[in-house]
Amino acid sequence: MICNYIKLKNYRNIEEAEVFFENGVNVLIGDNAQGKTNLLEGIYTFALGKSFRGAKEADVIKFGENESLSMIGFTTNSRSDIQTLKIRLRKGSRRQIEMNGVRLERLSEMIGSFRAVLFCPEHLSLIKEGPSMRRNYLDVAISQFRPVYLRSLQRYHAILEQRNKLIKNAEDDRVTLDATIGLWSEQLAHEAAVIANFRSKYVKKVGEEVAKYFEKMTGMSEKVEMQYIGSSKQTEEEYGDIKAIENRYLQLLTENIDREIGASSTLWGIHKDDIEILINGKSARMFGSQGQQRSLALAMKLAEGDICFSETGDRPVLLLDDVLSELDEKRRKFLLSNVRDRQVIITTCEKTDFGEAKRINVEGGKYSV
Numbered sequence: 001m002i003c004n005y006i007k008l009k010n011y012r013n014i015e016e017a018e019v020f021f022e023n024g025v026n027v028l029i030g031d032n033a034q035g036k037t038n039l040l041e042g043i044y045t046f047a048l049g050k051s052f053r054g055a056k057e058a059d060v061i062k063f064g065e066n067e068s069l070s071m072i073g074f075t076t077n078s079r080s081d082i083q084t085l086k087i088r089l090r091k092g093s094r095r096q097i098e099m100n101g102v103r104l105e106r107l108s109e110m111i112g113s114f115r116a117v118l119f120c121p122e123h124l125s126l127i128k129e130g131p132s133m134r135r136n137y138l139d140v141a142i143s144q145f146r147p148v149y150l151r152s153l154q155r156y157h158a159i160l161e162q163r164n165k166l167i168k169n170a171e172d173d174r175v176t177l178d179a180t181i182g183l184w185s186e187q188l189a190h191e192a193a194v195i196a197n198f199r200s201k202y203v204k205k206v207g208e209e210v211a212k213y214f215e216k217m218t219g220m221s222e223k224v225e226m227q228y229i230g231s232s233k234q235t236e237e238e239y240g241d242i243k244a245i246e247n248r249y250l251q252l253l254t255e256n257i258d259r260e261i262g263a264s265s266t267l268w269g270i271h272k273d274d275i276e277i278l279i280n281g282k283s284a285r286m287f288g289s290q291g292q293q294r295s296l297a298l299a300m301k302l303a304e305g306d307i308c309f310s311e312t313g314d315r316p317v318l319l320l321d322d323v324l325s326e327l328d329e330k331r332r333k334f335l336l337s338n339v340r341d342r343q344v345i346i347t348t349c350e351k352t353d354f355g356e357a358k359r360i361n362v363e364g365g366k367y368s369v
């Protein structure tokens with residue numbers, strides 16, 4: 001997968017820009033607040049379907065403007081002609097998305113066509129943060145190569161919202177709850193089962209890759225394991241069987257409704273999942289050193305790219321936002337020596353030597369080579 005170019009208009013601090021990238025390493029160099037991350041944000045939006053900075057859609061429109069345009073051209077292993085994706089945002093009206101000139105109804109329809117892996121400093125806390133960051137890791141990673149996963153996830157969250165509303169209103173309206181909760185629980189259990197099944201398979205695969213990277217990086221033979229921890233607390237074998245997961249969730253959601261009313265929310269489901277990461281059988285989150293936690297996070301990001309490659313036959317574009325300055329010399333070298341065979345777009349404030357990289361200078365929302 002190669003991002004050949006990006007064109008931006010009235011996007012963040014960028015009035016107008018057209019930036020071309022090469023196959024190997026591309027480095028965006030500039031001082032703080034010049035527009036390095038803004039450009040990566042623009043690119044990654046085409047992979048993620050939204051801003052990775054959690055911005056509201058209109059936030060990316062340049063201050064004082066009403067409309068922004070972004071467009072990328074990219075090539076894949078299986079198709080060498082340049083494909084395009086385009087997003088037009090306008091204040092007060094619906095965004096427009098085009099893929100190869102054809103309008104798409106939903107942003108999520110384009111996900112999986114242009115694939116990228118983002119690694120930014122926040123990801124270095126993947127291990128020590130709470131579970132929601134790890135769930136997000138799984139959701140982003142799996143959605144890149146399994147659009148059905150993303151659709152399940154979207155349905156799941158819509159159903160969860162409805163079910164939570166019923167539960168919150170239970171004191172005032174127990175009748176409606178008793179009449180309808182069963183249906184919501186069934187639908188929720190079904191989507192939860194599909195998602196848990198994907199997540200459990202993914203954790204198994206990615207865990208094996210992470211263990212290998214960790215060993216190479218540290219030169220030690222500590223045993224790293226990753227385990228999927230679903231809130232239905234089933235075994236790995238059971239998570240291989242969608243019907244078994246669905247039945248268990250339905251049972252939990254049916255038998256514990258009074259507890260859920262007490263807590264004012266749905267207490268079981270994939271919104272409570274986590275990944276347990278163990279070093280020699282001990283929780284890396286609780287007992288790992290900061291260095292070990294960072295090495296694991298780095299390994300998880302590299303492995304995310306590898307699994308995407310093995311699932312699609314194409315290496316996703318690697319976007320490294322300011323992460324090199326956060327890593328020590330050893331880990332920085334390790335990262336760079338493991339990403340030679342793909343396109344990488346790096347942002348940095350430092351004038352480090354990147355060898356044969358394409359250098360792009362960034363100043364005030366302008367990009368020059």
Ligand SMILES: Nc1ncnc2c1ncn2[C@@H]1O[C@H](COP(=O)(O)OP(=O)(O)O)[C@@H](O)[C@H]1O
Nearest residue numbers: 012013032033034035036037038059061062063
């Ligand atoms: N919607 C917007 N319109 C104009 N400027 C913006 C907008 N959003 C952010 N910025 C500006 O972009 C700059 C930050 O750019 P960024 O790409 O994050 O910098 P860096 O080069 O350090 O990565 C800040 O000066 C900020 O004010």
Ligand SMILES: [Mg+2]
Nearest residue numbers: 036037038322
């Ligand atoms: Mg930045």
